[in-house]
Amino acid sequence: MNDLLTHIGYGHFLVLAAVLFVMGVAGVLMRRNALIIMMSIELMLNAANLTVLTFARMHGDVSGHTFALIVIAVAAAEVAVGLAIVVALFRGRRHVDVDRLNTLKH
Amino acid sequence: MSGRVLAAIAALFLVLGLVAAGTAAAQPAGGDAPSVTIQATPGAGVSTASRDIATGSGAGMAILFWALALGTVGGAAFVLTRRNLIAAVMGMVGTFLALAGLYMMLYASFLAVIQMLVYAGAIMVLFVFVIMVLNRPEDEPWGMVGLPGKALAGLAMLYLLVRLVMLVWSVNVPDTALVAPAAVAFPGDAAHTVYEFGSTAAVGTSLFSDYLFPFEAISILLLIAVVGAIAVARPLNDADELPGAQPPAPTGGH
Numbered sequence: 293m294n295d296l297l298t299h300i301g302y303g304h305f306l307v308l309a310a311v312l313f314v315m316g317v318a319g320v321l322m323r324r325n326a327l328i329i330m331m332s333i334e335l336m337l338n339a340a341n342l343t344v345l346t347f348a349r350m351h352g353d354v355s356g357h358t359f360a361l362i363v364i365a366v367a368a369a370e371v372a373v374g375l376a377i378v379v380a381l382f383r384g385r386r387h388v389d390v391d392r393l394n395t396l397k398h
Numbered sequence: 399m400s401g402r403v404l405a406a407i408a409a410l411f412l413v414l415g416l417v418a419a420g421t422a423a424a425q426p427a428g429g430d431a432p433s434v435t436i437q438a439t440p441g442a443g444v445s446t447a448s449r450d451i452a453t454g455s456g457a458g459m460a461i462l463f464w465a466l467a468l469g470t471v472g473g474a475a476f477v478l479t480r481r482n483l484i485a486a487v488m489g490m491v492g493t494f495l496a497l498a499g500l501y502m503m504l505y506a507s508f509l510a511v512i513q514m515l516v517y518a519g520a521i522m523v524l525f526v527f528v529i530m531v532l533n534r535p536e537d538e539p540w541g542m543v544g545l546p547g548k549a550l551a552g553l554a555m556l557y558l559l560v561r562l563v564m565l566v567w568s569v570n571v572p573d574t575a576l577v578a579p580a581a582v583a584f585p586g587d588a589a590h591t592v593y594e595f596g597s598t599a600a601v602g603t604s605l606f607s608d609y610l611f612p613f614e615a616i617s618i619l620l621l622i623a624v625v626g627a628i629a630v631a632r633p634l635n636d637a638d639e640l641p642g643a644q645p646p647a648p649t650g651g652h
Contacts, residue, residue, distance in 0.1 A: 300459055303569065304463060304467075305503075307563055307567070308470065308471075308500075311559065312471065312474055313562065314558055314562065315474040315477075317555055317558060318478060319474075319478050321548070321551040321555070327528065328477065331477050331486060331490050331525065332477060334490065334517070335474055335477065335490070338493070338494065338517070341509075342500060345501055345504050348506070349504045352582070354593075354596070354600045354603075355609070357600075358604045358608075361601065364513070366619065368516055368620070368623075369620050369622075371521050372524065372627040373630065375525070375528045376628070376630040382531065
């Protein structure tokens with residue numbers, strides 16, 4: 293147990309990424325504000341990036357870094373479009389509560 | 399708890415993340431010779447023993463990792479629990495900065511800086527701008543409608559966490575765990591230049607030689623995203639350009 297606390301290995305980084313990913317899933321499933329949901333998606337993307345970089349370090353391969361860079365660029369594009377959608381929703385409805393966004397359901 | 403107390407806690411996370419990232423940046427550089435490994439043979443330029451995170455500076459690295467892990471998970475907890483959107487964003491920034499420190503521990507120095515610039519800089523500003531437009535705290539963050547479904551979701555997430563941890567714990571970690579990675583060379587390079595792992599030169603060479611097509615595809619994607627964001631967020635007509643503004647008085651020719 294003490295060894296687990298003081299001897300940091302790759303497993304620590306991977307488990308931390310798993311915890312972060314699950315917290316992101318929790319945010320997406322449980323929160324109602326669309327902005328918080330987008331932040332939670334960012335958390336999940338970052339957890340995936342941490343995993344990619346850990347494996348890149350483990351194998352000594354810089355390709356993982358390139359992959360993480362591309363993930364960051366895609367996340368930036370996703371945030372831009374997603375926030376534009378949130379603003380457009382708010383303009384029409386005065387709220388961004390996903391529990392009340394059920395027009396397509398009825 | 400009032401909003402100011404929460405904002406102070408969020409700022410604390412921010413400072414923690416910044417300090418930790420700075421410490422992590424200083425850590426690998428200290429104590430070994432400048433290891434620019436150009437014109438060195440692979441593996442000979444960097445002395446691996448002195449840069450071993452686990453054995454080289456044992457307790458310090460462990461404390462650093464746990465501090466950064468606390469910043470990461472604490473910031474994520476802020477995102478999950480705060481009603482105040484600004485507090486949630488500040489927690490998210492703390493998470494991102496602590497993650498930049500973790501990237502430094504993994505010798506991904508270029509990615510750590512990019513993480514700070516893109517996430518803690520650009521994306522955070524974008525979120526704060528949209529929160530300024532919205533400026534409305536949630537009525538009830540967790541929402542009691544559909545409680546059975548949420549309990550089921552909680553159970554499913556617990557199962558997901560257990561499965562993920564089981565999966566990563568079974569990863570076959572090599573014995574040379576956390577030894578500094580060897581210098582990187584690229585097979586197509588006639589000059590046999592050797593780069594330090596995770597440096598800007600190494601990532602750039604990889605990006606512009608092996609991954610040129612994804613790089614160009616990303617540029618197209620970003621262009622489409624910019625045009626799409628403007629097209630989506632643009633008001634459909636002039637009347638609702640300013641939220642809450644009075645409709646303009648009829649002025650003859652329109």
